[in-house]
Amino acid sequence: MKQILIIEDEKPIREFIKIGFERSGYSIVEATTGEDGIRKAREQTPDMVILDIILPGIDGFNVCKTLRQEFPRMGIIMLTARNLEMDRIMGLEYGADDYVIKPFNPLELILRAEAILKRLHGNSQTSDRETLTSGPFKIATYAQKVYKHGMEIELTPKEYLLLETLISHPNVVMSKDKLLDIVWGYEFDGDSKSVDVQVHRLRKKIEDDPAKPRYIETVWGIGYRWKER
Incomplete structure (x- = not known):
C-alpha cells in the first residue's frame, strides 16, 4: 500500500x-x-x-x-x-x-x-537491460536512473521524464505544449513556464555550463531540442 x-x-x-x-x-x-x-x-x-x-x-x-x-x-x-x-x-x-x-x-x-x-x-514490463544512450549519457529506463560519464545524476521524477522524453527524440524540436502533455500526462492547469522551470533545473544538473547548454537547445518561440552529439 x-x-x-x-x-x-x-x-x-x-x-x-x-x-x-x-x-x-x-x-x-x-x-x-x-x-x-x-x-x-x-x-x-x-x-x-x-x-x-x-x-x-x-x-x-x-x-x-x-x-x-x-x-x-x-x-x-x-x-x-x-x-x-x-x-x-x-x-x-x-x-x-x-x-x-x-x-x-x-x-x-x-x-x-x-x-x-x-x-x-515506471513501467514494470520494461526490461532492466533496456537503456537509452546519447553521448556521455546513459539512462537505465527500468530503474529510471541517469548516468553521465558513468556517474549517476540524481533527478526528480519530472526532471527524469523530461530528460527521457528529449533523449528519446534526438534532434527533434519538441514544443512546450507537447512536453507538457507527455511529462505531466494529464490536463495540466498551468502554462509553458512550468516547462521552462524544469528545463532550467535539468540543465543545472546535466550541462557542463548551464549558461551555455550543449545538450538541451532552446528553439525560440517553439520549445526545446535534444542535440545528439
Whole structure:
C-alpha cells in the first residue's frame, strides 16, 4: 500500500485530503508544521507528500527544498491558496513535481498524485537491460536512473521524464505544449513556464555550463531540442 504524507496545518483541509486518499486505498501520515513534516518524511519515507505552502515554522518552500535534497525520488505536490504565478514558479524551482490551487477537487488531487506515482515506479514490463544512450549519457529506463560519464545524476521524477522524453527524440524540436502533455500526462492547469522551470533545473544538473547548454537547445518561440552529439 502506497503511503501519502499530508503536511497541512488546517485540520478541515487535512481531513478533506485524507478521506479522499484513504478511499482510494492509500495509507496516510499527517503533519501540521514544516518541522514535523520533515521529521515524519525521514521516519516514514512516504511515496508522496502533499505539502501546503503556508505552514507554522518552516514554510512549504523550504520543506520542499529539504525533502527534495534528501529524497530525490519522492513525489511532492504543493498546495497554495494564492493563485500567484511566482508561487508556482518557486514551488517548481524548489523541486515540487506539481502544484494545486485551493480550493480544489479532491479527485483532481488524487489523479495528479497517481500520475506522478506512475512515473516514479515506471513501467514494470520494461526490461532492466533496456537503456537509452546519447553521448556521455546513459539512462537505465527500468530503474529510471541517469548516468553521465558513468556517474549517476540524481533527478526528480519530472526532471527524469523530461530528460527521457528529449533523449528519446534526438534532434527533434519538441514544443512546450507537447512536453507538457507527455511529462505531466494529464490536463495540466498551468502554462509553458512550468516547462521552462524544469528545463532550467535539468540543465543545472546535466550541462557542463548551464549558461551555455550543449545538450538541451532552446528553439525560440517553439520549445526545446535534444542535440545528439
